[in-house]
Amino acid sequence: MELDLDSQVLSAYGYTKENIQITQIGTGLINRTYLLSPLSEDKKYILQNINTSVFKNPQAIANNLKAIADYLSKNYKDYLFIKPISTQSGEEMALIQNEYWRMLPFVSDTVSLDVLSDPKQAYEAAKQFGKLSRLLNNFNTTSIKPTIPGFHDLGLRYEQFMLALNQTSKQFKGLAKLEIESALHHRYILDYYNSYTHRSDFPDRVMHHDTKISNVLLDAETYIGVCVIDLDTIMPGKFISDLGDMMRTYLCAYSENETDLSRIKIRLPYFEAMVKGYLSEMKSILTETEKELILFSGKYIIYMQALRFLTDYLNGNVYYPISYPTQNLDRTKNQFKLLSELSLNQKDLQDVIEEHLV
Numbered sequence: 001m002e003l004d005l006d007s008q009v010l011s012a013y014g015y016t017k018e019n020i021q022i023t024q025i026g027t028g029l030i031n032r033t034y035l036l037s038p039l040s041e042d043k044k045y046i047l048q049n050i051n052t053s054v055f056k057n058p059q060a061i062a063n064n065l066k067a068i069a070d071y072l073s074k075n076y077k078d079y080l081f082i083k084p085i086s087t088q089s090g091e092e093m094a095l096i097q098n099e100y101w102r103m104l105p106f107v108s109d110t111v112s113l114d115v116l117s118d119p120k121q122a123y124e125a126a127k128q129f130g131k132l133s134r135l136l137n138n139f140n141t142t143s144i145k146p147t148i149p150g151f152h153d154l155g156l157r158y159e160q161f162m163l164a165l166n167q168t169s170k171q172f173k174g175l176a177k178l179e180i181e182s183a184l185h186h187r188y189i190l191d192y193y194n195s196y197t198h199r200s201d202f203p204d205r206v207m208h209h210d211t212k213i214s215n216v217l218l219d220a221e222t223y224i225g226v227c228v229i230d231l232d233t234i235m236p237g238k239f240i241s242d243l244g245d246m247m248r249t250y251l252c253a254y255s256e257n258e259t260d261l262s263r264i265k266i267r268l269p270y271f272e273a274m275v276k277g278y279l280s281e282m283k284s285i286l287t288e289t290e291k292e293l294i295l296f297s298g299k300y301i302i303y304m305q306a307l308r309f310l311t312d313y314l315n316g317n318v319y320y321p322i323s324y325p326t327q328n329l330d331r332t333k334n335q336f337k338l339l340s341e342l343s344l345n346q347k348d349l350q351d352v353i354e355e356h357l358v
C-alpha cells in the first residue's frame, strides 16, 4: 500500500517520495510503522511515527537508547542493538509538524512472527530478551528514565481501574459486572507483589517491557534469535515484566483478541521452552527472590493486562484501538481466562521451573 507520508519526514533523512518505496507494516497497537525501500540502495529502513499521547516524552526514549547503545558497543561489541539512525542534521528523531519520527535499520534475512507455532521459537525469543537484561546487568539503571511513568506498576494500574470504575456509567458497570468482580477478587496479586518489594534482592533491571513474539527477529532460515526490536519501553523495571509478558503472549495458541474462551489454554511445551531459553541467559544473575517469583511473573502481568483492558473499556476505549465496541471487555475476559488457566496448571509449571533452576 502506498501511503501519504509527509515529504518533510523523508527529506529529514535525505529521501524524496520519488526515490523510495513506502509500505505500512507491523501489528502493534501503539506506533505507526513503515518499511522504506530506497530505490538506489540494497538496504531498507524502518520509519516510525511515535505515538506521543502514549509516549509523552519521546526524548526520554532517545536518551535511553543512546545510553544503552553506548554501553553495549563499549562492552559487547558484537551484540546487535538496533538504535535509531540520525537525521541529516544529526538529530535522533525528526520533529515534523509536532510529530516525532525515527528511522531504524531494517535487519535483512530475518522474520518477525505474529504467532508462535513451535516451542523452539519461545526458547529463542526468551533467550534474546534474557540476553539483553543479562548484558545490562552492570549497567547503571538510574542513568535511564521511565519512558511511560508507572508503566508496569500494578499498584498504579489498580488505582486507574478504581478511578475508571467510579467514573463509568451504570450501563458499562452492568455489562462488565463479572469482570469487575474478577478484578477486585484478584487484588491479592497486588498485595502479594507488595509483600516482596521491600526485599533487597529484588533489584531494578533493564527491562524491555513488551516481549511479544513479534518483537524478536529470528533468522529467516534457521529461526535462531537475532535481536530484539521495539525498544520504546526499555527502561528500569523488575525482571517479572519481561518473563511475565512472555507467559501472557506465548503460552496460549490464541491471542488476547480470541473470544472463544474454550480455546484459552496453556501449552506446557512452550512454557518449558520459554523458561529454558530465559534461564539459559538469566539463571546466573537472578537472585533468590527473583527465582521465587518466576511463576508469579505470569500472574502479575496477565492480571495487569486484564486491568488495563477493563479500565480502557470503562473509560470508553480511549487507549487501545478497537474494531468493535466491546472488544476491550472481550480482551479482559480472555486475560482472566488465561490467568485462571495459569493457576490451574501451576503445580506442573512450578515443577518445570524447579527442574530448570538446578
Ligand code: GN1
Binding pocket: 027, 028, 029, 030, 031, 054, 210, 233, 256, 305
Ligand atoms: C501495547 O503496541 P503494542 O502492541 O506493542 C502496549 C502493551 C500491551 C499491548 C497489548 C506502550 O503494545 O503494554 O501489553 O499493547 N504498549 C503500550 O496488546 O501501552
Ligand code: MG
Binding pocket: 028, 030, 210, 230
Ligand atoms: Mg510495543
